Amino acid sequence: MISSRKKRDQPWLMRTYSGHSSARASNALYRTNLAKGQTGLSVAFDLPTQTGYDADHPLARGEVGKVGVPISHIGDMDQLFDQIPLDQMNTSMTINATAAWLLSLYIGLAQRRGIDPRKLSGTTQNDIIKEYLSRGTYIYPPGPSMRLIADTINYTVRHVPKWNPTNICSYHLQEAGATPVQELAYALCTAMAVLDTVKASGEIEVAAFPQVVERISFFVNAGMRFVEECCKLRAFGEMWDELTATRYQVDDPKLRRFRYGVQVNSLGLTEPQPENNVQRIVLEMLAVVLSRRARARAIQLPAWNEAMGLPRPWDQQWALRMQQVMAFETDLLEYEDILDGSPVIAAKVADLIEGAKKEIEKVEEQGGIIAAIESGYIKRELVGSHMHRLRAIESGDLQIIGVNCFQETAESPLTGGTDGAIMKIDPAAERGQIERLQAHRKSRNDADVRAALQGLADAAKTGENIMPSSIRCALAGVSTGEWGDTLRAVFGEFRPPTGIDIAIDSRQVLGQKDLVAELRERVADTGSALGRPLKLLVGKPGLDGHSNGAEQVAVKARDVGFEVVYDGIRLTPQQIAQAAEEEGVHLVGLSILSGSHMELAGAVLRELHARDLGNLPVIAGGIIPPEDAERLKALGVRAVYTPKDFNLNAIMVDMVDVIRECNGLQRLGPRP
Amino acid sequence: MTQVKLPDPEQLALRILRGERAAVASGLNLLDNKLAEARSRSARLLASLSGEHWLDAGHLIGITGPPGAGKSSLVSALIRAWRSSGRSVAVLAVDPSSRPELGGGALLGDRIRIKNSSHDEGLFIRSLANRNQLGGVATEVWPMSWLLLTCFDIVVIETVGVGQTEIDIAEIGDTVCYVAQPASGDTIQYLKSGIIEIPDIFAVNKSDLGAAARKTAAEIARSASRQDRRADWDYPVCLVSAAMSTGIEQFRDHFDRHRSFLTNAGLLGKLRARHQSAWVVRLLKEEFGTFGLELAGGRTAVAERLSKGVLNQFEEYERLRKQILSRFMSVSRPSSPTKKEHPDEQAIV
Incomplete structure (x- = not known):
């Protein structure tokens, strides 16, 4: 028993998606979480930061510091990582439309602290494509968005080689209603669109392209049907291996590995009898750790009370402990893949692959994922699947304990406290952020800021990689809203998808x-x-x-x-x-x-x-x-x-x- | 039982003429309302608004084309061009309703596509469902567009082209524009259908597609030039791209040019008077069928009578309606002749 422990696999990176109120408050939370055994950070940004607005913009009202931390400029970034060594940390940022900017602030901060950016490791989500289908924090039209993704990839492959510049997200597709087959198909189509764009940019020489393929990672969802979900991840691995070998001629199997992080399903978490979410989260996690060959590289779990509001530190600690129990108390990490050789699993995987390939073909026939999004096809399919699920819940065909069956419950001691069992954001957080931002604007050198922004606008217009000028902006003290507005002026703004009205006609x-x-x-x-x-x-x-x-x-x-x-x-x-x-x-x-x-x-x-x-x-x-x-x-x-x-x-x-x-x-x- | 509050029509008319947005909105609600009391107030409202200036005020523009041609984004680009030259714009955006057996609901998504992100007091958008009305354009569009003409420089009616719609829109708009989708079957069908004789201006959107767009434009130009509806009008075909914002200024200028053409040729007032009469006949027929029109003396007699009261078509409409209703009552006592109960008569065009 003792000897087998020596052969244990390394556990995955353990994170908690967090951030709120201010950089200072979030930094305190991060350091507490790390002390509790968390092995990586996962930064949640507030909506103004995600959509490129300053805290004092009219649209930002009421949103500053709500769903994440507000980061308005490099000073905030410095505060956020106070006493956290950047070269030893693995930081994941859930950031998309403004990913190039937040990455620039991170790199700029490393430079300011004298750290070689080559030592930075982490992930920017940076999958802007799915923002048009779900989540909605897009800013620019699809063309410029694809370019921003390609620019960050082209830059990091050369200058920040340990960074995962984009995390292709099937997570949000599932939240928008995608079935496992749709998740596989649309995520892989997105990855193809990204790789094709990078290839077409010509910035990377052909011989180095396998390194680009290797840096593509995924962000996946896992729901309650955990056997099927486990098969989905095996299917992902097999399909990615084949796709990268045939379409992109990557010979080294190591560079063809399907690397992914996970946040298990928040959509299925319930507000009634919220304590049941604990067993849901554990079972969903099982799907992504059970099969060794399809095991997640990084996991973040939602808290049991997320359907009720923002989780408190104690709720997040509980989620972290679930991971630790799974990794350190069970014997899971002592074995080879325990599903290899199961005919049932193999058949299910084959089934998913066949379905996904058909769907990929349909998308390719329409000219790829961007064309299929613009025509409303993908949205229509997702709205249809989502409606199907809701109908099944209404009719009782899909049973959800405590929601449409077994509703009777004793009074819960968990939700009885005076705080309503959720985190309350200090309403003064917004005012504080605005005051700090306005003070920052007065303290910086205006000429530097103007020159840096001009450089950014020029790069946007000429097609030069956006990263070097963005990093100069970061160092000059440019604000998030200024960066966003400068690119808005060049790229224009995306008009919301019109899939919804098309979607209903077929229903x-x-x-x-x-x-x-x-x-x-x-x-x-x-x-x-x-x-x-x-x-x-x-x-x-x-x-x-x-x-x-x-x-x-x-x-x-x-x-x-x-x-x-x-x-x-x-x-x-x-x-x-x-x-x-x-x-x-x-x-x-x-x-x-x-x-x-x-x-x-x-x-x-x-x-x-x-x-x-x-x-x-x-x-x-x-x-x-x-x-x-x-x-x-x-x-x-x-x-x-x-x-x-x-x-x-x-x-x-x-x-x-x-x-x-x-x-x-x-x-x-x-x-x- | 209900306490639907209806505004005083004469007061409302004064406020609308002053351009008060709330009054405009409330006027449109009134025109949409089918309660008996609302109908008579609608007639009073329109009577108070009408007058000589109705025959030459503003510019009423119909924009139609197949789904997916990019009408909304083109309208959005036009609006920016008009607004930057200081003109106020109202839009009636018409979307299809689901079939009555499917509930008759509608999802009106044009507003989201047309509006600009910034707040603009010189732009007014009302979305409408076509409510499965025979011709494709809801009957409510007609009085609503006339109300808007009293207080906006430009009134745009945007509809999805489904064949019949183009004919309807030609009976409302001073200027009708057809937006074509490059290299689409719809456009070919359209060229074949003969409906091409209706628009005054053609736009081929997505000109950034290049050759495909130029080919479609050439096909339209060949057919359009053959028509001889109006001498001295050139039926322009514009290559535009709403997405790239190219060709928009020239496109806008054609609308102005067409309006000047109508005025200079002395056509505008006549056109509007004819449109009004056509719509009264259409409304009456939709409501009462051919039989109802016969009760009022037949289509020709009705049209003749309307042509005499050029300035007060709405009052004339209400008068004729009451007349037909009373005749109906004497013909068949028990049932009130509303649209619902006479669906078969609507089918006679």
Whole structure:
């Protein structure tokens, strides 16, 4: 027994996705986590940083320091890694549209501290493609975005060779509804698009191209069907090996390894009986560690209470301990691959590969992943799969313990505390960040900043690699918003995908037929009573780009007979109020998942009031703790929906009643 | 039972003429409202708004084309060009509704595609569902576009071209523009269909595609030049790219040129009067069918009567409607003749 311990494999990198309020507060958290045995860092950035806005930009209001740490300039980066040796740390940054910038700040900081960038190791997520399909923190159109990815790859391969410049994400595809086959297909198509772009840029000589292929890593999701998920990862490995050998002629099998990190599924975590999420997370982790040949290189686990709000340090510690128990207490790391030779596993893997290859062919026929995104094809497929899943939950075909079955529960001692069992962000964090940023602007050399920004704009226009000028910007004290705006001026801004309206045309009648028929009658009758069809505005104020929930509500409302104005993401409260006025809607639906619901919903209500639309009902959905829901209702929000309201039909019934009540009609009540 | 609050139409008209956005929005809501009380107030509102200036105010533009041709992004580029020259713009963006048996709902996604990210008080967008109305353009579009003309320099109606739509849009717009998709079957179909005789301006979008776009433009130019609807108008074919923002200024200038052409030729007022009459006939027919029109004396008599009251078509419409309704009542007592109960009559074009 003792002797076998010597042969144990090295465990994977253990991280916790974290960051909040300020660089200083996040640094304290990181150092505590490292002391607890965490072996790498995973930085969560706030939405203004992710979308290239300064903390004092109007769109940033209410979002600063919410879902991650605000990083406005190199001083913040320095603070974030205070007393953390950059050359010994493995840092993963969940950053996409502004990845080139955050990487430049990191490299710039290393230079300032006298550390050779060649010693830096870590990962920038930098998969901007999936931002158009899910997550939504894109800035620029697909063409310039591909170029930014290629620039970071071309730069790091030569100057920061241990860095993983891009993490192709199938994670978010699954969150957007992708099946395992779709996840495999679309992630590999994205990787091909990235490699083809780098190849076409001509910056890398042919002989060095295998090194580029080797640096491509993946970020994968693992859900509850852990046997299938484990097979999915074996399929990924086999497909990547084949693809890199045939399409990119990489001869060395070591350079063809499928390297991936994991965050297990947050989508499936439930708000009711949240303690059950612990066993869900452990089982999901099993899928990515069980098979030695398809084992994750780095794992970060969500906390048990993520469906309720932001996790506290203790919740994150619990997630880290799950990994440590798996790695150090079990005998998992003592064996060769325990699934090799299983005919059942082999058959499932073959099945997934066959399906994925067919789907890849379909995408290739359309001209590749970018063309398939622009045509709305991918979005349509994902919305379809997601709707299918929701329907299965509604009908009970897909059982989720504590949600649509076994709902009875004793009172939980875990959620009884005074803090509501979630992390509260200090509302003063935003003001503090703005003050620090404004002080920073006064302290730097303006001429240096102007020259650095001019260099950046020139590089963007001429097609020169964006990294050297970005690093000069970092060292000159340029701010995140200035970097983002300079490139906005050259590249333009991406208009949101239009897949949603295409998506619905192919959809069949949703849910149970008689229920839908009855709902349609309610919608039509209420419209007749008010003189015109019921019209709904769906929009997302603020910077949060997770649009899946808003889209599902929009599609469902349309299917039961609403005329739905879908106004998309990244709207100011003023824009939402203006749209509500111009469009003459009966109801405004807001979706806010970033935790900024109090500020943003309040601002929308004030704007409506200013337009004499104080009586127009507003409803809100998102990750909203119960006491905030009560406060929102006190402000005038008519209804609040959270992840536990998974039944879209019930939400529709309620929406009709909210409209009826506000127009002097009797509520019709829940369906019999 | 309900307390749908309806605005006072004369007060509202004054506020609309002053260009108050809230009043414009509220006026559009009223025109959309089918309650009996709302209908009579709508007629009063339009009567208060109408007058001589309706025959030469603003510029009413129809933009149509197949799905995917990039109409919205082109409209968005045009809006930027108009706004930068200081003109105010209103857009009626029409999207299809799902079939009635599928609930008749609609997802209106044009707003998100048209609007610019910054706040702009000189731009007003209203999205509309076509509500499965026969011709492809919702009947509500007509009065709404006239309301908007009283307070915006440019009013754009954007619709998805599905054959019949082009014919409808030609009966509303002063200037009709067809946006073609390079190298698409839709355009070929379109050229064959004869509907090509309707637009005044053609745009081939995505000119950045190069040869394919030039080929499509050449095909259209060959067919378009053959038409002899109006002497002295050249039916331009523009190569534009909304994405690359090329050719937009020239494209915008063609709209201005067409409007000047209509004014100078003395055509604008006549065109609008004819459009108004055509729409009254169409509304009546959609609501009451050929039979209803017969009750009012037949299509020709109705059209003749309308041509006499050029300035107050809306009142005329309400008068005719009441007349037909009362005749209907005397013909068949029990059922009220609304669209729902006479679906078969709508099918007669």
